[in-house]
């Protein structure tokens with residue numbers, strides 16, 4: 485297998501994929517636009533930390549890196565809800581303490597992946613190399629070296645575009661004709677802020693939780709970091725609604741807004757104003773496109789093929805699942821790229837579409853529903869039903885986060901379950917009033933009506 489594979493983008497997807505492919509004996513060359521984050525003082529991009537869950541962990545395990553990553557992760561056992569009146573409550577993520585998600589540093593994760601990839605003699609990283617395009621007929625990719633300001637080109641047996649949501653490789657697909665593409669921006673932006681560690685490096689708020697300040701049309705969240713600080717993210721409409729980012733122009737505006745709506749967080753945010761005005765405002769978008777490949781010369785993988793909004797904490801997990809599935813196909817078909825690419829698209833497209841839709845839906849849940857009494861009852865119903873009828877019922881959140889059954893199945897089953905349970909819970913005031921047998925039988929009826937197997941087929 486002396487074939488040469490060009491990977492464009494050494495982010496989370498490209499770096500993990502390079503390990504999988506190196507293990508199969510391919511010569512892998514990775515070209516990355518940015519400087520090497522291991523030596524240059526650059527941000528790892530996007531969010532500082534990420535929620536890692538079962539799908540991502542499973543893929544990391546295949547390359548022997550799960551333990552190394554989890555060693556530095558902080559378990560988040562549930563959502564800590566901060567109401568406007570200062571009351572807090574923990575909503576556990578799972579049915580027991582074994583079901584939790586992990587806060588990991590994006591940079592540390594990327595570095596571990598790059599270090600592991602570089603252990604293989606058949607992997608080479610090229611940094612400061614911005615892809616400017618490729619010839620989809622010949623497999624020749626072109627790069628601009630940001631340091632030397634020179635152009636380069638390289639020919640691979642195949643090219644993998646893992647260059648993120650604004651992929652340069654995808655631009656070539658767009659020019660090629662037969663290619664469907666949509667990108668949907670949310671009317672929301674996000675801004676990263678900080679709750680620093682306390683003086684003795686302690687956590688100022690509960691360490692083992694993902695904190696949410698739900699405020700209806702907007703919200704702030706906070707994920708813990710190993711050093712005792714939290715990365716907070718404010719998600720807010722750019723200009724719509726009563727409260728929006730356009731209103732937060734001056735020190736006075738920002739101070740007044742935070743004191744009014746995030747009063748319990750403000751004393752823990754001594755750098756709030758500096759962070760707010762120094763940090764850029766990020767965009768949120770969903771990318772859907774297909775086919776993901778052009779003959780056997782190029783394929784898109786990771787966010788380049790299917791960027792999703794971050795509200796299910798699944799973007800990276802989904803990309804890692806891509807890498808695992810891609811590797812299984814390489815195992816099956818060797819270097820028959822066309823077959824691999826075709827099967828990969830068939831296998832993954834409906835699932836990446838499903839998680840894209842679930843992620844958009846989950847925004848409403850996070851910013852609004854978590855503080856809603858019916859929703860809180862439904863969460864309790866989820867736990868009770870899963871305990872009592874484990875063969876038939878797993879909550880939507882758990883199917884997506886703690887199991888590896890296809891996202892499309894999780895979406896289909898989850899939406900039916902949620903609709904029925906929200907309806908039943910809207911008629912009661914305590915969970916004891918819920919007739920569990922009645923609930924599961926309604927759910928099973930609806931599964932049958934929709935041609936869905938009553939029993940869950942887990943593949944973990």
Ligand SMILES: Cc1cc2nc3c(=O)[nH]c(=O)nc-3n(C[C@H](O)[C@H](O)[C@H](O)COP(=O)(O)OP(=O)(O)OC[C@H]3O[C@@H](n4cnc5c(N)ncnc54)[C@H](O)[C@@H]3O)c2cc1C
Nearest residue numbers: 493495496497517535615647648786787797798799800801
């Ligand atoms: C605010 C936010 C929070 C998130 N939180 C979570 C979370 O909690 N859990 C989760 O699972 N996911 C989360 N995600 C999603 C996750 O960040 C992405 O799914 C993941 O980073 C995708 O990895 P990637 O390697 O495909 O793309 P990217 O991470 O975008 O990496 C692409 C790489 O390609 C490089 N590149 C770009 N253009 C070029 C070019 N022309 N030439 C060469 N190189 C290029 C970039 O520099 C980068 O290194 C979040 C996303 C956001 C925006």
